[in-house]
Each structure stands twice: as C-alpha cells, then as structure tokens.
Amino acid sequence: MPDPVLELRGVIKEYGGAVLTRVLHGIDLRLEQGEFAALIGPSGSGKSTLLNLVGLLDRPTAGQVWVHGERTDQLDDDELTRLRARSLGFVFQFHHLIGALSAAENVMMALAADQPRLTREMRRRSVAALAEVGLADRADEDPRRLSGGQQQRVAIARALVRRPPLVLADEPTGNLDTRSADDVFALMRKFNQETGIAFLIVTHDPRIATRCDRTIELIDGRIVGQPT
C-alpha cells in the first residue's frame, strides 16, 4: 500500500506564553492518494491552525506530521520549504496572486520556487497549466485585470502545475459568486479525478462539503467524526 499523502499522529498545537491555549488536541488524520476531502468546522475550531500545520507553515507543539511519506518534525526551515515546493499546492480564499507578475509568471513561480533559473520549459508548462483551467489566452495578462473567478483559476493552475501529491485549499470558493464557485469546484474535482491529486478543502460552504468524497469535522480542536 502506498504512503498516505498526509498523516497526522497525535498532533497538538498550543499558543501563548504564560497562559497556554491548546488549539488542537491530539489530531490523528490520514489522507490517501487521490482523496478529495473537506475540512469543516465552526470559526475558532482550529481549521486554519490545522491547515498551517499540514501546509508546513507552522510546527506542532507535539505529535508528528508526515507529508508524502516524509516525517517533518525534524526538518529545518529550508528542508520544510523544499518539501513544501515539491509536495504541496496552495489555493487561498483571496487567490493571492503576485500583482507584479503576469498570470503565466505567477504559475511559473511554483515551478521556479526551488530552482535557480527560469527556463523556457517552465514557461511552456505554465501556459499549458493555464490552458487546463481555460485561461490560455490570458497568460500574459496582469492578474489584477482578471475577474475573481479567473484569478482563482490562475491560483489553481499555480497549485497544480507541479502536480503535487496534495493540494490544500483554504475557502477556495469563499469569495466567489455561486456560479464562479461551482466552476472552481468543478475544476478542482476534474483535476482530482484526472490526475489523482489529493485535495484537502477547508470550507464553510455546505454545498461544497457535501460534494466532497469525505468530510472531516473539527470542533474545539478535535475531529468529531468522519462521515463520508
């Protein structure tokens, strides 16, 4: 059996100095290759904290985070950065594109993150990734001139261009109208089915959650059940 793309073992996260606040209480979670899962829960339940730990943007107080078969708690900052570039794609609520770069250059940055130079091949792959999300003709556009839905599609192309084993999406449709949200969701679903990339989607939107293969519910820092 292949390694899971993500595995959390007894992950605890605490914040604060004198007064400690425990945000996550011993989370165990496993996400297999090709899974399409929603992470839901009320505000303050620890979703963002969990996503930061899974995204290797933060370290747990205790427990282990394994990404694509690699244990991460002993890696230094540079090793975490390299693993992030190699194994994880990010889609954020507000798309977070770099305004100084064109749509294609934004996508290229995912390929160039751990490389010294930009190459023609990177450019070709970036334009191809934009074509996959239906934006082939907008490759050289300033992303600030694109609609919200289009910007989120550029962000999806950026997250997927390296074909990482896992894409983390933080409220990817939260800022879009219903139609654009459906388009974006359909796009992610399509990539999941065609390429086998696993998705972990943090969402408040029940329409999105119910259309995922699996829903992970987090309440008060604990996973309360794993209905499918």
Added chain:
Amino acid sequence: MWVDWFLALRILRDARMQTLLITAGVAAGVTVMVFLSSLMTGLQVSLLHKTLGTQAHIVVRPAEERARPLLGDEVVRRVEATAQRTRSIDGWQLLLTALDAEPAVDAVSPSATAPVFAVRGNGTEAVVVKGIVPARFAGVIKMTEHMVAGEWTVVGRGAVIGVGLAAKLGITVGDRLRLQAVDGTSELFDVRGLFDLGNKAANEVWVLVSLRNAQTLLDLAGGVSSIELRVADSFAAEALAARLRGRTGLEVESWMAANAELLTALRSQSSSSAVIQVFVILAVAIGIASVLVVSVIQRSREIGILRAMGLSRGRITRIFLLQGGLVGVAGSLLGSGLGAALAVAFSRAVTDASGAPLLPIVLDARLFLSSSAVATATGLLAALLPARRAAKLDPATAIRNA
C-alpha cells in the same frame, strides 16, 4: 534568467513611482558627491599646482649662525642673536652629488640667492637675485612654461626677470638693468626674458642670473647659499626634508612647512567635504531603507505566498537586497552623469575675463567608481534591514493578515 533577479526587477517595475523616487534620491546623492568631489579636487590640484609650480619642494640652506658665549651660560646674562648674512653651504658640491643620487629626488638646483637692489635710471627696487645653473633650475621650476617674452637664457650677462618687476622699472626684453649688492658692488645685466609665475611676489622680486655672476655680485666665490630640490612625490617632501636635516645638520625646509596654512586649509576643506558626503550617504541610505520597509509591509502577503510556494528565506533576503543594489547602481549611473554635467556646466559658467575657468574641476574615473561603489554599497546595506524583515515574515501570519 535568475529567479531572484527576475522577481527583484518585477517588483521594482511594479512599484514604478517608488522605484523612480528612490533612484532619484540615490542619483541626487551621487550627483552631490561627484560635483563636490570634482570641485574640491579641482581646487586643491589647482592650488597645489600654483603653489608648487613656483617654488622648490625642498630648500637646503646653511644652518643659522648662533652667537655662543665664550664664558658659559652662568656668567653671561644675555646673548644677542646674530644677524644672518649670506653664507655658502660648506661642501655643497659633495652634497649636490649625494642629492643627485637620491632616488626620491627628481631635480637638484644650487643657487646663490640674496637681496640686492635693481636700479634703472632713477628707479630702484629691492629684489632677490638668484644665481642659478639654468638646466638644473628649470628641472625644479618649469621656467619655459612661464616665459611670456624673450627667452629662457641665463648665460653670460643675461638676466630673466618677472613681469611685475619689468613693469615697475619700465624694462622690457633687450634693456639693461643694474644690480647692486648691499656692500655697493654692482653689475650690469641684459634682460633676455620675462616670466610670469602666477605669483605676484616672485614676479616682482626675482631676478635670475647665472650662478657665476651672482657669486661675484654677492661675494660668494665658488659658494651657493641654497640648494633647491624637486621630489617625485610632493607629499613626501616633509619626510625627506626631516631625513636630510638629520643627516646634514643644515636647515632643510619643505614646501609643506613653508605653506603650513595652505595645507591646513586644504585638509579642513577635505574634512568638511567628507562630512557633507557622509550626511548625503546617510540621507540616501535612510531614503532607500524607508521605501523598502514600506514595500515589505505592502508586499507582506505576497512574500507570504512566495514562502508558502517554496521560496526560501535566503531567496527572499536576496530579492530585497538586489532591489537595494539595483536602485544603487541605477542611481549611481544617473548621478555620475548628472554630477559630471553639473560640474562641467558650473566650471564653464564661472570664468575669468579671458574665459578660462575660475573653478577648475577634476573628473577622473576613480571618482565615478568610488561614488558608484559607495552608492551601491549604501543601497545594499540600506536594503539589509527590510530584506531581513521580509525573510523573517511568518508566511501563515502574512497570508492570514492580508
């Protein structure tokens, strides 16, 4: 293209107005540095040229005569200082040979120099006669460059005088001039040439004649009253003078000791120029740093995204350092051009009646290179703080707080 350069250039291009403003700030700083330095160096070179063009770097004279009480200090209550008379340097030929062999010395000129009177008709002027060996003297002071009438010929009865003295006595080339020593001895000379050393005192009092004639006039048969030297490195003159003083026991004076006030003035000028430049650099550094700090704050979300995508902290540091460096280089190029243009324009605008520049400037490659190096280093250093700040940004916080 290198990823770091690409991102640095794109960020600078995206924030055009900020980039233009800080580049203009650096350019203004470099302009001031280049303009000020070219002017200061020009003034100093010109002043030194004028000063050293009309005087020897080192003058060796006999040691002062001192009256010594025969009965000892405890008996004599007061010893009167002796009036100094024109005397010859003992064994000057040997000293001349030794000085000729000195590698640091370019030219050595023995001279019999003393105050005399120049008489023509009813006019009498107190002057200084300098008996010289023409070829040797021309090595110390480039006389041929200063001749304005007649020729540089100091042989036989020939004499060369300054334009000031010529005007005072109404003499011109071809006229005769009588020189009368303090003991009444007098000699008649033919004025063969007029010089203008750009120095009023020298122009009005120097009368250059052959060494032999001066020795006769001054009753210094076979002797010289001073030996004048020109050295390769004019600023090493004082060190050499001190060495010669110790070795010979003679009175040895360098141009630096003779012009101590000028040197002090030049040093003060250099110091004040350096202080101005330090403050200019400081202002440029603060300007670059503040704009880049604002840029880091404005772009913290984007920096967070780049970090999340896998750009290392080191790379983020380099991207912001490069921005500082690039602004430094661009500002240096612009400022060097502007500074040079301003200096040239200023020098052309401020001229004397003949159209010659009153304020000479010196624009050499070293000035541009040093100003550009300072500005670029300032850009890099000023970017260090914002770059470290950018690299330290926690990506999760940066993305969440955006």
